[in-house]
Amino acid sequence: MRPSRTFPPLACLRASLLTAVLATSLAHAQAPNEWNTFPPSSPPSSSTPATPAPTPEKQPDAQPPPASAAPVPAAPTPAADAPSKPAAEPAAAPPPTPAATPPAATAKPEPTPTKPAEPEPAVVSTQERFLPGSEPHSPSTLGNPWNDRKNLRHTSGMVGGVGLLRVAGSDPGPRGLLRFSATGEYFANSNFPVQDAENTRTSGTFALSYVPLEFLEVFGAYTVSANTNSRSSPNLIQALGDISLGARGSRQWAPGFRAGAELRVMSFSGVGNQDVDRYAFGFAPRVLATYDVREFNEKVPLRAHANLGLIFDGTGDLVNSTRLNAAEEYALNVNRYNRLGLGLGVEAPLTAVTPFLEFNLAYPLGTESGGLVSPDGRLVSAASAAQKTLGLGAKVTALRDITFTVGAEFGLTRTVGLGVPATPPFNLFFGASYTVDLLQRGTTTKIVETVRERKVDGPAALQTGQVSGVVVDAQTRKPLAGVLVTVPGAGLPPVATDPATGRFLTHALPAGGVRLAIQKEGYKLVEQDATLTAGQTTTVEVAMEAVAKPAAFAFSTTSKKKPVAATLRLKGAKEQELTLSESSTAPTKVEVPAGSYVVNVLAPGYLAQTRAVQVAEGATQELAFELEPEPKKKLVEVKENKLELLQPVQFSPGKTVILADSYPLLAQVVDAIVRNDLQRLRIEGHTDNQGNPELNLQLSKERAQAVATYLTQAGIDASRLEVVGHGDTKPIAPNLTPRGRELNRRVEFFILER
Numbered sequence: 001m002r003p004s005r006t007f008p009p010l011a012c013l014r015a016s017l018l019t020a021v022l023a024t025s026l027a028h029a030q031a032p033n034e035w036n037t038f039p040p041s042s043p044p045s046s047s048t049p050a051t052p053a054p055t056p057e058k059q060p061d062a063q064p065p066p067a068s069a070a071p072v073p074a075a076p077t078p079a080a081d082a083p084s085k086p087a088a089e090p091a092a093a094p095p096p097t098p099a100a101t102p103p104a105a106t107a108k109p110e111p112t113p114t115k116p117a118e119p120e121p122a123v124v125s126t127q128e129r130f131l132p133g134s135e136p137h138s139p140s141t142l143g144n145p146w147n148d149r150k151n152l153r154h155t156s157g158m159v160g161g162v163g164l165l166r167v168a169g170s171d172p173g174p175r176g177l178l179r180f181s182a183t184g185e186y187f188a189n190s191n192f193p194v195q196d197a198e199n200t201r202t203s204g205t206f207a208l209s210y211v212p213l214e215f216l217e218v219f220g221a222y223t224v225s226a227n228t229n230s231r232s233s234p235n236l237i238q239a240l241g242d243i244s245l246g247a248r249g250s251r252q253w254a255p256g257f258r259a260g261a262e263l264r265v266m267s268f269s270g271v272g273n274q275d276v277d278r279y280a281f282g283f284a285p286r287v288l289a290t291y292d293v294r295e296f297n298e299k300v301p302l303r304a305h306a307n308l309g310l311i312f313d314g315t316g317d318l319v320n321s322t323r324l325n326a327a328e329e330y331a332l333n334v335n336r337y338n339r340l341g342l343g344l345g346v347e348a349p350l351t352a353v354t355p356f357l358e359f360n361l362a363y364p365l366g367t368e369s370g371g372l373v374s375p376d377g378r379l380v381s382a383a384s385a386a387q388k389t390l391g392l393g394a395k396v397t398a399l400r401d402i403t404f405t406v407g408a409e410f411g412l413t414r415t416v417g418l419g420v421p422a423t424p425p426f427n428l429f430f431g432a433s434y435t436v437d438l439l440q441r442g443t444t445t446k447i448v449e450t451v452r453e454r455k456v457d458g459p460a461a462l463q464t465g466q467v468s469g470v471v472v473d474a475q476t477r478k479p480l481a482g483v484l485v486t487v488p489g490a491g492l493p494p495v496a497t498d499p500a501t502g503r504f505l506t507h508a509l510p511a512g513g514v515r516l517a518i519q520k521e522g523y524k525l526v527e528q529d530a531t532l533t534a535g536q537t538t539t540v541e542v543a544m545e546a547v548a549k550p551a552a553f554a555f556s557t558t559s560k561k562k563p564v565a566a567t568l569r570l571k572g573a574k575e576q577e578l579t580l581s582e583s584s585t586a587p588t589k590v591e592v593p594a595g596s597y598v599v600n601v602l603a604p605g606y607l608a609q610t611r612a613v614q615v616a617e618g619a620t621q622e623l624a625f626e627l628e629p630e631p632k633k634k635l636v637e638v639k640e641n642k643l644e645l646l647q648p649v650q651f652s653p654g655k656t657v658i659l660a661d662s663y664p665l666l667a668q669v670v671d672a673i674v675r676n677d678l679q680r681l682r683i684e685g686h687t688d689n690q691g692n693p694e695l696n697l698q699l700s701k702e703r704a705q706a707v708a709t710y711l712t713q714a715g716i717d718a719s720r721l722e723v724v725g726h727g728d729t730k731p732i733a734p735n736l737t738p739r740g741r742e743l744n745r746r747v748e749f750f751i752l753e754r
């Protein structure tokens with residue numbers, strides 16, 4: 001039994017935590033939004049002058065000028081003194097005073113003509129945007145449209161990693177974010193976990209997570225708890241704390257779908273003393289998946305999560321000297337069985353709040369065949385005692401960087417089995433998390449664009465609209481980051497697609513037809529036409545095709561390791577013919593489009609060869625041909641519809657193995673096929689009438705297939721060859737003599753297509 005711990009009471013700890021979180025949030029809310037450079041929401045009134053006019057009360061008493069004073073020129077017009085003042089406001093000019101009027105007897109010089117002041121440009125719109133990769137990581141979602149993608153806020157769950165409450169998400173969020181979170185739990189109920197028992201439990205979890213890479217998140221959590229139950233001994237049991245450390249990696253497999261794996265290592269403090277000299281350990285691997293429905297339908301802001309894994313728990317070995325009752329097992333969270341864990345959850349990122357719903361199951365493994373023993377001695381099944389909970393909650397995202405989480409977890413299990421901690425009927429949660437960007441994005445890298453126009457008499461202001469869209473790879477359908485979208489001839493700077501989603505939003509453009517130019521290095525230029533409606537946003541999807549990287553062949557032709565002059569003919573994605581010189585000491589490199597090719601090699605005085613190859617984009621395929629000299633006697637002749645062999649193909653008796661003596665013959669067969677450009681052939685096998693006819697039929701077909709295999713290995717494409725076996729049904733000589741039977745054991749080549 002683990003008695004009360006000697007550390008500060010949890011009530012004080014919880015109060016300190018709540019005070020710190022509230023103080024931080026108030027200070028953050030009162031601080032100016034230092035990254036916001038928007039002007040005031042209401043433009044200056046047209047009736048208010050740019051410079052306040054002096055009032056007569058503030059003017060000094062008019063003094064007559066001395067007689068010897070030089071003539072004073074006439075006061076210039078207010079427009080000349082303040083060119084920034086709108087011309088429509090002459091009433092704002094100060095009235096002339098007697099002191100400003102020269103004596104009548106004094107000669108007045110001619111005033112210098114002044115150019116009428118142009119009206120001050122009026123602010124039409126001001127737009128603030130951040131360069132791709134420098135956006136604020138956790139801006140306030142207050143005021144966003146209800147289905148805005150920026151409403152999504154990645155926060156830590158109970159174990160430290162990004163997720164809901166207990167269900168984890170596979171999307172770690174932007175790289176470089178450090179998240180702190182604190183979550184408190186409270187539960188009080190009677191008749192739990194047994195009749196006539198009063199139970200009260202409080203718990204606190206402190207978690208930390210960091211995203212060093214876009215596909216990796218590391219995290220840790222520390223949990224302390226206190227439980228009071230009238231049936232436990234002692235009544236108050238305080239847990240020193242359990243620690244868990246973990247890491248999860250994931251990647252995007254399809255638009256909106258991300259999946260990966262997680263591994264947590266857990267340590268459980270010892271039971272039975274107040275020292276920390278005894279620990280148990282456990283680990284919990286699981287797979288994670290997240291799907292964002294917004295990739296399928298922008299109007300449905302939903303994200304679904306699924307977890308499946310195992311929990312290997314060593315807490316059952318910490319108490320061996322005594323048998324714990326149900327109240328003590330719950331207070332100490334002692335599990336005597338490993339568990340299969342399942343978690344399902346959905347969340348809806350809305351304006352200022354993200355409600356979520358989750359279901360969790362922990363099924364005990366390795367229980368006895370009869371089940372578990374309940375506190376009253378009955379046998380209960382493992383399924384009925386397995387922990388099953390349904391959680392409801394919400395994340396409040398109205399403040400920047402700070403997220404508050406409130407929720408309740410309802411137990412769906414009412415059966416208690418010893419060895420598995422009881423499931424409380426409800427559990428209340430309250431938490432707060434704070435996010436820090438160690439890469440300092442969204443602080444200084446921003447662009448403020450102000451559009452102004454001068455007030456002139458003319459037609460009404462031009463009606464405008466915008467184009468919103470997503471750019472994806474045409475083959476993989478994955479979003480592309482850093483794509484530049486411009487409007488040729490509009491005189492506006494380009495916009496870049498979002499690094500995570502591949503989305504973009506153009507500047508305000510005149511209503512009507514517009515053409516967008518979309519470009520990215522390594523992809524073909526795309527021009528997209530769109531029709532804009534005034535005051536609306538037109539949505540488009542653009543698929544970009546990657547520019548094919550050329551492939552290459554490196555050819556060499558030799559005979560007995562000496563270069564040989566030869567002609568190479570390429571057939572495939574690109575047909576080409578080239579000549580290799582016998583003086584070439586290095587392979588000849590030729591660039592070609594990626595794809596499948598048939599390479600034929602012909603050299604005077606040498607047998608022709610062929611090779612069927614496939615080369616990938618950007619790859620270099622080396623092809624070395626070792627040519628054999630032509631024999632003095634030709635053994636293969638091309639007739640009208642067949643290849644005539646002057647000697648038969650030899651096999652081992654009764655087998656399909658080609659004898660080495662027939663290799664030169666088959667090399668001449670390859671030469672005849674290549675030189676005469678024969679496209680399709682049929683290879684027919686025959687036997688004599690000795691033995692079982694069915695076996696002879698099978699043997700003839702297998703021998704024909706052995707010849708076809710040899711030709712394929714020599715470079716002939718297998719699709720150009722057909723194989724037939726006739727057995728002893730088509731003899732060319734009587735089977736009465738050894739010579740006749742020898743002639744009937746043959747392989748023939750028929751030309752099907754030239």
